[in-house]
Amino acid sequence: xxxxxxxxSYDPLAARLKSVVEQRYQRTAECFYLPRRFFDREPEYExxxxxxxxxxxxxxxxxxxxxxxxxxxxxxxxxxxECKTFNKWNPLLxxxxxxxxxxxxxxxxxWLVLTYPEIRWVFMNDHGKECQHASQFHWISPELDLSEILxxxxxxxxxxxxxxxxxxxxxxxxxxxxxxxxVAFGTPLRPKQAAAIDEESSYVYMNAxxxxxxxxxxxxxxxxxxxxxxxxxxxxxxxxxxxxxxWSFSDSPLDTNRYEKxxxxxxxxxxxxxxxxDAVLPGxxxxxxxxxxxxxxxQSEPDKARWxxxxxxxxTLSSRARILYKPFAGIFDxxxxxxxxxxxxxxxxxxxxxxxxxxxxxxxxxxxxxxxxGRLLNIAQRLIRRAIRxxxxxQGVTDAxxxxxxxxxxxxxxAGRTPTTALEALAVQHEAEIxxxxxxLGIEYNLNVxxxxxxxxxxxxxxxxxxxxxxxxxxAINARLSIIEKLANRFRELNQxxxxxxxxxxxxxxxxxxxxxxxxxxxxxxxxxxxxxxILRSLGHFLAVVFIWIILFTLLYFFGRYNPSNPAELWDAxxxxxxxxxxxxxxxxxxxxxFGSIPLWHLALGFQGLVAFSNLGLLLxxxxxxxxxx
Amino acid sequence: MQETLIWTYTQxxxxxxxxxxxxxxxGRWLFSASKDLRLFIFKQKCVEFRAEDDKVKIAFNRRDDxxxxxxxxxxxxxxxxxIILFHHQWKSIPGCxxxxxxxxxxxxxxxxxxxxxxxxxxxxxxRSTPELVEIAREWRDFYxxxxxxDPLLRLKHQALNLFAPLNIALQQIRHFRKEKDFYQxxxxxxxxxxxxxxxxxxxxxxxxxxxxxxxxxxxxxVHWKQANLAPPGDLYLPKDRNGExxxxxxxxxxxxxxxxxxxxxxxxxxxxxxxxxxTRGGFTINRAAGIVALATALENHVNDxxxxxxxxxxxxxxxxxxxxxxxxxxxxxxxxEWYRAINAAxxxxxxxxxHEPERIDHQL
Numbered sequence: 001x002x003x004x005x006x007x008x009s010y011d012p013l014a015a016r017l018k019s020v021v022e023q024r025y026q027r028t029a030e031c032f033y034l035p036r037r038f039f040d041r042e043p044e045y046e047x048x049x050x051x052x053x054x055x056x057x058x059x060x061x062x063x064x065x066x067x068x069x070x071x072x073x074x075x076x077x078x079x080x081x082e083c084k085t086f087n088k089w090n091p092l093l094x095x096x097x098x099x100x101x102x103x104x105x106x107x108x109x110x111w112l113v114l115t116y117p118e119i120r121w122v123f124m125n126d127h128g129k130e131c132q133h134a135s136q137f138h139w140i141s142p143e144l145d146l147s148e149i150l151x152x153x154x155x156x157x158x159x160x161x162x163x164x165x166x167x168x169x170x171x172x173x174x175x176x177x178x179x180x181x182x183v184a185f186g187t188p189l190r191p192k193q194a195a196a197i198d199e200e201s202s203y204v205y206m207n208a209x210x211x212x213x214x215x216x217x218x219x220x221x222x223x224x225x226x227x228x229x230x231x232x233x234x235x236x237x238x239x240x241x242x243x244x245x246x247w248s249f250s251d252s253p254l255d256t257n258r259y260e261k262x263x264x265x266x267x268x269x270x271x272x273x274x275x276x277x278d279a280v281l282p283g284x285x286x287x288x289x290x291x292x293x294x295x296x297x298x299q300s301e302p303d304k305a306r307w308x309x310x311x312x313x314x315x316t317l318s319s320r321a322r323i324l325y326k327p328f329a330g331i332f333d334x335x336x337x338x339x340x341x342x343x344x345x346x347x348x349x350x351x352x353x354x355x356x357x358x359x360x361x362x363x364x365x366x367x368x369x370x371x372x373x374g375r376l377l378n379i380a381q382r383l384i385r386r387a388i389r390x391x392x393x394x395q396g397v398t399d400a401x402x403x404x405x406x407x408x409x410x411x412x413x414x415a416g417r418t419p420t421t422a423l424e425a426l427a428v429q430h431e432a433e434i435x436x437x438x439x440x441l442g443i444e445y446n447l448n449v450x451x452x453x454x455x456x457x458x459x460x461x462x463x464x465x466x467x468x469x470x471x472x473x474x475x476a477i478n479a480r481l482s483i484i485e486k487l488a489n490r491f492r493e494l495n496q497x498x499x500x501x502x503x504x505x506x507x508x509x510x511x512x513x514x515x516x517x518x519x520x521x522x523x524x525x526x527x528x529x530x531x532x533x534x535i536l537r538s539l540g541h542f543l544a545v546v547f548i549w550i551i552l553f554t555l556l557y558f559f560g561r562y563n564p565s566n567p568a569e570l571w572d573a574x575x576x577x578x579x580x581x582x583x584x585x586x587x588x589x590x591x592x593x594x595f596g597s598i599p600l601w602h603l604a605l606g607f608q609g610l611v612a613f614s615n616l617g618l619l620l621x622x623x624x625x626x627x628x629x630x
Numbered sequence: 631m632q633e634t635l636i637w638t639y640t641q642x643x644x645x646x647x648x649x650x651x652x653x654x655x656x657g658r659w660l661f662s663a664s665k666d667l668r669l670f671i672f673k674q675k676c677v678e679f680r681a682e683d684d685k686v687k688i689a690f691n692r693r694d695d696x697x698x699x700x701x702x703x704x705x706x707x708x709x710x711x712x713i714i715l716f717h718h719q720w721k722s723i724p725g726c727x728x729x730x731x732x733x734x735x736x737x738x739x740x741x742x743x744x745x746x747x748x749x750x751x752x753x754x755x756x757r758s759t760p761e762l763v764e765i766a767r768e769w770r771d772f773y774x775x776x777x778x779x780d781p782l783l784r785l786k787h788q789a790l791n792l793f794a795p796l797n798i799a800l801q802q803i804r805h806f807r808k809e810k811d812f813y814q815x816x817x818x819x820x821x822x823x824x825x826x827x828x829x830x831x832x833x834x835x836x837x838x839x840x841x842x843x844x845x846x847x848x849x850x851x852v853h854w855k856q857a858n859l860a861p862p863g864d865l866y867l868p869k870d871r872n873g874e875x876x877x878x879x880x881x882x883x884x885x886x887x888x889x890x891x892x893x894x895x896x897x898x899x900x901x902x903x904x905x906x907x908x909t910r911g912g913f914t915i916n917r918a919a920g921i922v923a924l925a926t927a928l929e930n931h932v933n934d935x936x937x938x939x940x941x942x943x944x945x946x947x948x949x950x951x952x953x954x955x956x957x958x959x960x961x962x963x964x965x966x967e968w969y970r971a972i973n974a975a976x977x978x979x980x981x982x983x984x985h986e987p988e989r990i991d992h993q994l
Contacts, residue, residue, distance in 0.1 A: 012825055012834055013791070016798040019821070023814060024805055039791055041784045042866045078794065080787045093741055099721045101737060102780070126787075142973050143966060144797045174744050 003153045004069070005029040006119075008057065009078040010036040017076060017146075025150045027074075032060055039079055043102030047094060050108040057112060058382065061119075067389045068399045071158065073119045074149070076140070077112075079105055081123040083139060086167040092175045092183065092373050110168050115379045117165060117409050118402055120157040122149050136229075138164050152229060156204070156220035158405050159212040161230070165409075166190050166217060175373075183373050186358035186415030188215070192351040194240035195219040197227060198293070199247045202397040202440055203326075207242040207293065209401045209436070210331045213408065214340065215354025216240060224249040231283030239351060240340070241287040245294035245310070246272045267302055274310045290314070290321045291338040329444040330437040332451035346454055357462035358415060372417035380410035380421060387428045391435060400436035404429050411459075419466040419475075426459055427483040431490050438494040449487075449502045456483055474517050481510040497626075505537040535618065539626070542619055546581075549615065553577040553608050560594040560604075580605070581612040633667050635766055636688060636707075637716045638674035638723075642740065645718065648754035655759055662763045669766045673697055674718060679709075679725030686728045688715070709733050714770060731872040736773040745772065778885055779980055781868035785846050785878050786976035788865065792839050792846075793969055796928075800965050804944055812937050819935045826932060831862040836925035838862070843904050844915070849877030851912035859915075879913075882979070896978040903972055920963035927962060 005021045007014050007029060014031040021029040034053055044050060061070060082088045088106035091114060095101040113121050125139035136148060137155045160166055172184045194216035196207035201222055208220035216239060221227045227249070230236065252271070263269045263276055271277050278285040292314075297307035314321040320339070328334045332348070335341060340349040350356065372380065387406035394400045407429035414422040430452065437447050457480060464476035488503035512529050516522045535545045558564060558573035576587045586605060594601035639649045649656065649671060660669040672690060676698030680689050686709045690698065707713070709730060716736045720726055729735060740746050749769050756762040799822055806815035826835035831842070842862045844852050854861050867875035876884075882897055891897070901908065905919030916922065924943070931939065942962050 010791075013795045013798065015825075016795045016802075019818070020798055020802055024802070036791075037866050040788045040866055043868075078791075080790060087744070090741070095739065095741060096719075096721075099719055099737065099739075101739065124790075143970060144794060144801070146801075174747070175741075 003027055003072050003074050005150075006032060006061075006073055006075040007078070008032045008034060008075060010034060010039050013078055017078070020146060021076075021150065025146070027150065027153075032057060038105060041102075041105060044105075045095070045100055045102060046097050047103055047107065050103065050105075050111075053108055054111050058115065061116060062382075062386065066393075066395075067386055068395070068402055070116060071118045071398070071402055073116075074122060074153070075112075075116075075119050076122045076146075076149070077109065078124055079109065080126040081106055081109055082126055083123070084127045086171055089168050090171045090175060091168060091379075092172065092375055110171075111375070111379060113164055113168060114409070114413065115382050117160065117383075117405060118158050120155060121164065137162055152225065154221075154223040154226045156208065158205075158402060159208045159218035159220055160190065161193065161195075161217055161219040163190075163193075163217050172376075184376065184413075184415065186417075188354050188356045188358065188412055188415075190215055190217045190351060191353035192239040193217045193219065193237075194242070194351070195221055195230060195238050196242040197221045197247065198242075198244040199249050200244075200442075203244065203293065203442055205398045205401040206331070206436065206440055206442070207334065209404060210334050211240055211242065211351075212405065213331065214335055214348045215351030215356065222249070224251045224253060227281065231281035234282040234286070236283045236286075238283060238287040240289045240291065240338075241284060242291045242293055242334075242338070243284070245274075245292050270306075272303075272310075273306055275313050285317065285319070287319050289338070289340065290317070290319045292321065292323045293326060294323065295326050327442050327444045329446060329448040330452075331433060332455070333444075333448040336448075336451070346451070347458070348455075356412065357459055372414045372421075376413050377418055377421060380414050380418075380425060383407065383410035383413075384421070384425050384428055387432060391428070391432055394435055394439065397436050397440045400432050400439060404432035404436060407432055416463045416466060419463050422463045422466075423460065423479045423483070426456070426463065427486055430456060430483060431486055434487055434490055434496075434499070435494065438491070438496050438499075447496065447499050449499050449506075452487075453484070453506050456480055474514065477510050477514045477517070481507055481514060484510065501538075505533075508533050508536060532618075535615070536622070539622065542615075542622060546615055546619070549608075549611055550574075550577050550581055553581065553604075556594075556604060561591050561601075577608075580608055582616070584609050584612055631712060632665060634707075634713045635667060635669045635716060635770055636677075636713065637669060637671045637766055638677050638718065639671070640674050640718045642718075644750050645740075648750045651754055652756065652762060655762060660759050660763050662767065663760050667763060667767055669763045671762075671766075674723065677717075677723055679723065679728045681725070681728050685709075686725075686730055688713075714774075716766070716770060716773070729871075731870060734774070734777075735871075736770065736777060738769070738773060781876050781881050782878070782976070782980050784868050785881070786973070786980070789843055789846055789972060789976065790969075792842050793972075795834070796836055796839065797965070797969055800943065803940060807940055807944075815937055816935065819932050819937075822932045823935065826929065831860050832864070836928045837922075840905070840921060840925045844906055844913070845877070847878045847900060847904055847906060848913040849875060849880065851877070851879060852906070853909075853912055853914050857915045878979075894979075896975040900972070900975045900979075903968060903975065921968060924962045924965060924968070 005025075005027050007017045007021070009017060009031065011033060014033060018029040018031055021027050038044075038053065061073075064070065082104070088104040089110040091107065091110040093103060093107050095103060109121070109123065120137060122138055122140060124144075125142055137152055137157070140146060140149055155161065157164075166189055169184075169187050169189055173182065173187050173189070175183055190212075192215070194208075194211035196204050196211060196218060198204050198207065199222055204220040204222045208218040211218040219226075219230050221230060259269060259276065259279055262279055263273075269276055271280075274284075284290070297304055311323075322337075322339050324334070324337050328337055335348045341347075342349055371377070383406045387403040387410070390399055390403040390406070394403065407425045411422060411425035411429060414425065416422055434447065434449075434452075437443050460476050460479045460483070464472045464479060467475040484503050484507045488500050488507060491497075491500035491503055512533055515529070516526060531545075535542050554570070554574045554577040557576050558570050561576075562569035562573050579585065579587050592598060592601060594604050639645045652671075656671050656673075658670070660671070661667070662669075676690055678689050680687050688707045688709060709715075711732055714734045714736060715729070716738065717723060718738055718740075720735050720737045738746065738749065749765075752765045752768075753762070756765055799818070802818055803815060806812070806818065826833055828834070828838075830838040832838070841859055842865055845862050845865055846867065849867065850861060852861070867877060868881075870876055878897075878900070882891055882894065886894060901913075902919070903921060905916045905922040906913045907916045928943065931943075943965065
């Protein structure tokens, strides 16, 4: 993958680094200069100076076109940064000027890391080997050897594999305001890690995103070098592995002789042999959940035999293994079919230690305010703005996933505070997700939107608790309606007709709900409006309702016009009901009264005519819409 | 010698509760078991600093306030060297500007995550007077170390930053030599020559950079005139409360006893690495030091744009392969090892352990 390098440094170090990066590593390098005194840690008693630098760097990065290019950026920030305890990485740190307490430069770094999750940020390591192991992709060794950083260019920082953003969040959630309230309570942590391994980037991004979304720091791995670096160490523990069964990385090792003793036959020394895979990369064997995402077994040898051997091997592992056949119907479907789903609550199973949405009732001292801290809001707004910009013209799955992560980060940083912005983030996240799902050829044509609606409802209900309690329900419905209408529009653009239709049906239901709550008198119209809502949900609903009407009128005629003691006449009643329903022509059978009453008979006819006319009109319009859209 | 610690707390919810759980102990002297530390805890709003007859006193005032009852045990305590003030946002105390520079002021804050919470919890859970004094001692030491380390950290980063461009340039040279890309090597040497133009102390050439390192280590105590040099004017040394610049030597003097100063291994190692020699009146330059030779040789090599002879800068093994009988040239130190050693020596100073830093096995 082609990477650009941004060097944030001072003269002359910036020039030297640029020259090394370009000449030795053949990468494009740009420099952004900050004053030398910043790198020399000249004390800053006011944060204004850092804000100025931050704005300057943001301006530079946001002027780059296209916005998705940041995904390929490695930013080398030549500050010797604290990486042992991360105590200085508090994005909300603020000392009043008169206290004469210097703000650490890590403050600026924490803002940048949170604002640009897609960039791989690299800093100078102030603590030697201690930090080097923990997050090797973010730290230049004290000897200033760049090779570690620039060889592993396939590292995808978007899903926080090394936990840099997670560390900042750990500091963040401990932060209190002057009243002692934890201002960022609810911002979730991801203590566990997952990995998505596939040679196809789209699968890597999609699967890694699913893992990230449901609470795992996640490694997106599409090169052997990265895989080896992440999995070779037996100390690495992965909770979930979404691994392709058959992979062939462009940089796969050709030398497989190292395991000759253990696997004497050459045909066994193949990475689609899971036993061999686990022997070479011990990180696999320790995973709690192994999800094999595959197209299924080949029907010819040796794949067929290997497939059976793999199935046998999986049974011997302590990990819980699942085989998931491509394609699947979106992110929710992937998680569901992977067995990571709570069927009773209809919710995804989240990573241990990750909780989203957060507890609706925070413990004392953690309630905080309705507003997110200003700095976090500022970061969240930047994230949302960039996600929207990417979604204007996404070029592929990875672009949409990038936008989804930006919005997701914004949403989680706000943790439901400042509800309007939090809802905006949520809307953009779902929009980006459906764009990714729709653009991905590895996903079924029809997407799972029902679980998405449930997810939206859960999250909107959580965020809306920040609104006035008297109107929070209405606000929640309103928000869901806006989000789902946006999704419907997006599905229309993407020619996903069934999904658009499901969104419209859901939106109609919500609109009805919203309309009923506007005024008490509206409840009088509830049966009619509800009826329309039900019949328009799907063609199946429609036909079922027509059938019910026909049966109802059959029974009415049977008991009112025929002899109920003679079941044979039921057929006549049915024929009369069907005939009138579809032709609105009265059957000439000499009977012109209902329960002996002629006016009642005319009334019944009129009512059935109304029902038939309106239903058939709607049915025709509905069928026309389906045919014309398809 | 008995030390005195004055600890004041503010009205913040958790803080007030934590301290007032020990109401009986507030406003009077508390002593450690060995009597080496006495502690006085009081509400910060009741405190002010006052200058009287060339002396600065800490006064417990506001007798009109029921929270600030006068304490007969402590009235107009004169600020002396054995006193450590431990305040929450000390700049908010009236008369804080009068505190003499020699007095150690520790400033804690609720922003000191996660330590602040731990400190307040420890105070709240203290069960006896000696325990409270020990908690005070522990946090005094913690904040002393934090404030103490700050200038050292800055000096370390400045020192490393000074040589970072040279480090990268030498990596490039090594790479071009390995790749036998002499065209690029020549271009690089031309660039470096251009970069290093100018005369000390303003040049970026290795010798001028070394001069800056000397300034970081010993400041104006270096005999600049004797060495025919001028002190660099483009460095930001840390400053004390008086605005006086602190070189590493001053920092060490402030934090270690005079005896420790003589034997402190990392400090001695730093002087040796940097080519400084301590004399009675200050520091002189040791022209025979490896790094001085290296800096001079590097400058000459780059100025002459020599493509050969670089093995002397990188590989000691190559140096040793001189023909038998040929005069043995003193080997130049390996710059990368030197850089690592400087880093390590600063780290060991920061740990406060007067033990030997990692030895580097070349002749310096």
